[in-house]
Amino acid sequence: MSTVLVTGGTGALGKRIVERLRVQGHEVRVLSRREGAGTHVGDLTTGEGVRAAVDGAELIVHAASDTRRVGKPDVAQTRNLLAASGTVRHLLYVSIVGIDRIPMRYYRNKLACENLITGSLVPHTILRATQFHDLIAAGLRAAERLPIAPLPPDFRFQPVATEDVALRIADLIAGDPLGRAPDMGGPEVLTFGEMTEVWRARRGKPRRVVRIPLWGRVARGLRAGYNLCPEQRDGVRTWGEFVASDAGAPYGRR
Numbered sequence: 001m002s003t004v005l006v007t008g009g010t011g012a013l014g015k016r017i018v019e020r021l022r023v024q025g026h027e028v029r030v031l032s033r034r035e036g037a038g039t040h041v042g043d044l045t046t047g048e049g050v051r052a053a054v055d056g057a058e059l060i061v062h063a064a065s066d067t068r069r070v071g072k073p074d075v076a077q078t079r080n081l082l083a084a085s086g087t088v089r090h091l092l093y094v095s096i097v098g099i100d101r102i103p104m105r106y107y108r109n110k111l112a113c114e115n116l117i118t119g120s121l122v123p124h125t126i127l128r129a130t131q132f133h134d135l136i137a138a139g140l141r142a143a144e145r146l147p148i149a150p151l152p153p154d155f156r157f158q159p160v161a162t163e164d165v166a167l168r169i170a171d172l173i174a175g176d177p178l179g180r181a182p183d184m185g186g187p188e189v190l191t192f193g194e195m196t197e198v199w200r201a202r203r204g205k206p207r208r209v210v211r212i213p214l215w216g217r218v219a220r221g222l223r224a225g226y227n228l229c230p231e232q233r234d235g236v237r238t239w240g241e242f243v244a245s246d247a248g249a250p251y252g253r254r
């Protein structure tokens, strides 16, 4: 068993990774900016506390990301982490399917992080996953608050459970560095319209939905399915199962 540092170990995916690695018997460190939220306090953007968190760790799962700032600080974060990772045996970076084909600002920053890792001397694996159930659920929860929700029903997704991705990551980090691992997707490819119907059937909201016409290369990419990997339906938990669980429970029952 090894000492593993998980950056982003307090996030949606990171929490699952930490649980899974602990079940497997690893000694797990969690880096967080917030006192008491993890085992180590630090800020990847400034580099504060990062060396202390890495020192003595054999493996690193890098799942931190500043999504609120569209991933802009992620590049500095990854650079600071790599600078402290000279003696690490294996670093795994969590990335997203299609970031090189869909010109979103967040994706450009993720791609820059991948390039930093690929160009470094740190033995690594990059795993690209499709959209998490939680991300799409957050969008639908926001839409529930609107009297009429404008949504793009023809965008396509291959939603995957964070538990399933965490399981894959726990296996990969314990193995040899692969460079780029095969992409990982959920068990089914669905349109956003289909996903919204499953959600509404369970929660009764959003009450009214209108089709929002979106143009541009990002919208085209999400319609064309550049964010999918249909040949890699590795996740087992379906969108319907996720929605039927606590995460999708009707108001008042969560």
Ligand SMILES: NC(=O)c1ccc[n+]([C@@H]2O[C@H](COP(=O)([O-])OP(=O)(O)OC[C@H]3O[C@@H](n4cnc5c(N)ncnc54)[C@H](OP(=O)(O)O)[C@@H]3O)[C@@H](O)[C@H]2O)c1
Pocket: 007, 008, 009, 010, 011, 012, 013, 014, 031, 032, 033, 034, 037, 042, 043, 044, 045, 046, 062, 063, 064, 065, 066, 067, 077, 094, 095, 096, 097, 110, 128, 129, 130, 131, 132, 133, 135
């Ligand atoms: N969401 C998706 O659908 C999806 C799909 C595929 C891949 N991914 C990738 O999976 C990874 C995890 O995503 P997520 O949705 O689980 O993220 P999340 O819930 O937004 O969590 C972000 C994490 O990053 C940490 N973080 C942010 N800035 C930091 C800083 N300056 N220093 C230290 N820690 C910092 C946060 O820790 P504290 O707040 O505790 O400091 C938090 O644990 C990301 O790289 C994302 O791009 C996401």
